Each structure stands twice: as C-alpha cells, then as structure tokens.
Amino acid sequence: MIKLKKEIEEIIKNLGDISKSVEDKNVLVTGGAGFLGSWICEVLVEQGAKVICLDNLVSGLNSNISAMMDKDNFKFIQHDVTQPIFFDEQIEVVMHLASRASPFEFEKYPIQILKANTLGIWVALGIAKKHEAKFLYTSTSEIYGDAKEIPTTEEYRGNVNPVGPRSCYDEAKRCGESYVIAYKLQHGMDTRIARIFNTYGPRMRAEGVYGRVVPRFIEQALSNKPITIFGDGSQTRSFCYVTDQVEGLLKLAFSERAKGEVVNIGSDNEITILELAKLVNELTNSSSEMEFHPLPKDDPMRRKPDISKAKEILSWKPKVELKDGLLKLINWFKEKESGKLGK
Numbered sequence: 001m002i003k004l005k006k007e008i009e010e011i012i013k014n015l016g017d018i019s020k021s022v023e024d025k026n027v028l029v030t031g032g033a034g035f036l037g038s039w040i041c042e043v044l045v046e047q048g049a050k051v052i053c054l055d056n057l058v059s060g061l062n063s064n065i066s067a068m069m070d071k072d073n074f075k076f077i078q079h080d081v082t083q084p085i086f087f088d089e090q091i092e093v094v095m096h097l098a099s100r101a102s103p104f105e106f107e108k109y110p111i112q113i114l115k116a117n118t119l120g121i122w123v124a125l126g127i128a129k130k131h132e133a134k135f136l137y138t139s140t141s142e143i144y145g146d147a148k149e150i151p152t153t154e155e156y157r158g159n160v161n162p163v164g165p166r167s168c169y170d171e172a173k174r175c176g177e178s179y180v181i182a183y184k185l186q187h188g189m190d191t192r193i194a195r196i197f198n199t200y201g202p203r204m205r206a207e208g209v210y211g212r213v214v215p216r217f218i219e220q221a222l223s224n225k226p227i228t229i230f231g232d233g234s235q236t237r238s239f240c241y242v243t244d245q246v247e248g249l250l251k252l253a254f255s256e257r258a259k260g261e262v263v264n265i266g267s268d269n270e271i272t273i274l275e276l277a278k279l280v281n282e283l284t285n286s287s288s289e290m291e292f293h294p295l296p297k298d299d300p301m302r303r304k305p306d307i308s309k310a311k312e313i314l315s316w317k318p319k320v321e322l323k324d325g326l327l328k329l330i331n332w333f334k335e336k337e338s339g340k341l342g343k
C-alpha cells in the first residue's frame, strides 16, 4: 500500500533546517485543494504551520483536503481568489498556486486560467503586501513556450505564441511573473518565483479535461485500453515526482537565500513520450496497443530544465527515479480503483 503520510514524512526529513522556519508560521495557500496545493498544505500542517487553504473547488477536489479538515492548524475557505478577501489574523507567507494547469483545460476554461494568474495574483499580492508577507508564485516551464534552448535556464526569454491555444496559460503565467516583479520593485516585497516543470504523483487525475500524460497512460495501461500518443511520440518531457517538487517549492518559499529569485523546479531526466508509453506498459504488464493521434497545435517539442540554480541556492535536487515514481503512482491508481486507498 502506498502511504501518503510516509511520503509527507520523507519530504519533511529532506527539508532539514527549513522545517524550523515553517513551525507556527501563518501560511495562506491559494489553490490549496489542488494536486500540488494539497500536498503543500499537508506538509505545512504536519510541520506545525497554521495553514489557511483557499480554493474555489470548481474542479471538485474536496477529497484532497478531507483528512486535514479536523486539524486545529488547518482552515479551509471556499473562495475564488479573483475576488477580494480580507484576513484578521496576521499572514506571514502567501503561496499562490490557484490555476488550472492541464492542456485540455486550456481549451475549455481559458478565461478562468487568465483570471487566476492576473486578477487572482493581484488579490494574492495585495494580501501579501498588507501583511508584509513573503510571496511565492508557482509559475511554469510553459512561460518558455516551445523552448529553443535545451536545457532551459532561467535566463531564457521564451518562444511563445501569444494567440495560440496555449496562450491563456503561457501568457497568463508570464503576466503573473510580471505582477510579482512589479510588486517587488514598487513595494520592496519579498517574492520568489518557481517555474514548475512536468510533475506527477498521487492525487493527479486521469479523467477528462484534468488528464495529463502520466496518469492518462497509467489508467489506459491498467485497463488494457490503447495508449493515446499525440504526434509520433518524439516530443520530450522531464518528469519530476511530487515529493521532490514539493520539497523544492517549500525550500524556495522559506529559504533566506531564495529571496527575490526565479528558479526552475523539476527533473532534468528527459524522455520521449513514446519511451514513456513503453515504460508504463512494461511496468504495468499491460497488453495495451499504441494508438497515434494528431499532435496538438503548439505542443512543445522538447522540455528539460537546467536546474543548476536550484541545486546551488536551495541545495535541492530531484531524488526519485522515474521508474520508482511511476511504480508508486501505478500502485496508487490500483488502490484507488480497488477502493483501498491508505492515508
């Protein structure tokens, strides 16, 4: 059985000294019921922070936070962060994660995505400014677009189509970064920007508009359905297991050395989508066939971060091998299917 509690303990162990600076801090997490948001809330709650989780729950993610609901140091507020909200208690850290992030959602909910990363970040920055709080923004590798510099450093300025199907996400996140820099310049705020590369792990969904490639392939392989490869599968991604990602994000949010920085957080282990499909098939002992579909417009051909900066300033690097992480997620999906999911 894959115990998420054990994974949370592992993250806390790897956070080392950072754990001490988290204890008793009042932390606001927007999008706190989402995939990464809920992992972050859970680690913070375990470490003794006082967590306020804000989420509009439009994606129906209540189950991600249900186990925290009865904790004294966890407060959930159902609220859309694009609308103003005021807090009586002092807030010391704001982490802005609220946003849909799946390419299928770019087509269906482009306006919500734009609002979460423009109006939403404006509200979140306003809260941080009023409370003189540290601010972490979860930006994305998508701000680089179809990058021509591989591995991609934080200096690379991007190759983005402003009117393409991914524009609502790419340009909104670029605008979000610009907001952060504006508040840092004009108000001298303590800000940090994470550029998150492809991440996978328990609590990701395979179905409908939420499905990203890893959970989709696992779900397809486990049910011996065809594995849907977009294009010829020669496009690449570099997949980071969720515990590594969450450790990186928390180190970036809390470490003194990270003040004002923009940092890539992800794995630099690049793999083609076809290789990923074959690996998932092998690890699940599946008899699924490969089924080729047209490549979506503007789908980036290669994605691999340069993570030297994260290694240097955060003393962080991803530790979970792709094969091991996939096996964990495969087990999690099997347990979910059989209704035996452990905490």
Ligand code: UDP
Binding pocket: 102, 103, 198, 211, 212, 213, 214, 216, 217, 228, 229, 230, 231, 235, 237, 273, 295, 296, 299, 300
């Ligand atoms: N992909 C695929 N089959 C699927 C879903 C995705 O081949 O069923 C491809 C997609 O075209 C992209 C890569 O897998 O090249 C990663 O897709 P994902 O949706 O995880 O997000 P992205 O990295 O594009 O933001």
